Amino acid sequence: MNRCLARWLVGMYPRGWRQRYGAELQAMLEDGGGGVRAAWNVMTAAAGERMFPTMEGGMGEASALQRWGARAPWAVFGVAPVVALAAAYSVALLILWTGWQMFLPAEKTPFVPVDGWAIAYFGAGRMLYFYAPMVVGVVLAWAAVRARARFLWPLLGAMAMAAIDGVIQVRTVRPTLSEAGSVHLEFADWHPATSIAGLAVTILVYLLFRARRARHAV
Known part of the structure; x- marks a missing residue:
């Protein structure tokens, strides 16, 4: 997958999540060569993480x-x-x-x-x-x-x-x-x-x- 696209997809996650898993996910996306399906899965997972964070203290609000x-x-x-x-x-x-x-x-x-x-x-x-x-x-x-x-x-x-x-x-x-x-x-x-x-x-x-x-x- 393109590096800019992978970085943009990772950026959809909350800051706390990105600090812990962002680099690993971006590297996996760049090396995996995922297409539209992979991008969609990342976007839906990021939306779920923003709505219902799994990391305590990941988002101040x-x-x-x-x-x-x-x-x-x-x-x-x-x-x-x-x-x-x-x-x-x-x-x-x-x-x-x-x-x-x-x-x-x-x-x-x-x-x-x-x-x-x-x-x-x-x-x-x-x-x-x-x-x-x-x-x-x-x-x-x-x-x-x-x-x-x-x-x-x-x-x-x-x-x-x-x-x-x-x-x-x-x-x-x-x-x-x-x-x-x-x-x-x-x-x-x-x-x-x-x-x-x-x-x-x-x-x-x-x-x-x-x-x-x-x-x-x-």
Whole structure:
């Protein structure tokens, strides 16, 4: 294999791993003459090492996550995901509100057919609103597996997010002559299917990450 390519592939590993095994791996790649398959195997292994380090202290952020996860698991895996979800919802509402003012100033509601750039603008807010619980759940599962946290803590965080996702909805208030309209969240009837689906996705991703880490550690 070309020396530059071998060096680039080795560089995908975390620094701690490279310091211990980098020279050996680079020499093996240069002498082995591997092709696309070998490069792909190295890239997937490097990605696994970055996501779930096998070397203690190999990456500062991993050890910090483990320390905080052990010191305050309720905050890392319970409060933080809920705060992240609330922040994502806030950004989605901001997009909806600003889009209403920019593209539909004469309309009494932003939930009307749109065209042009408004489709992409409102679409970004809609995607953020609907997919935020899933994205936060995936990050929660990854952080819990990486920090080797007990399953109880990410489960509680996932349950809290699922409960919130199942009972909130967007509400808009029509503008009047004296006041502008408003966009906010409010509690509504619980939708169990939404909550169960979000919780199931987080648990499934957690189990997949955990299995991936177990295979990577072997």
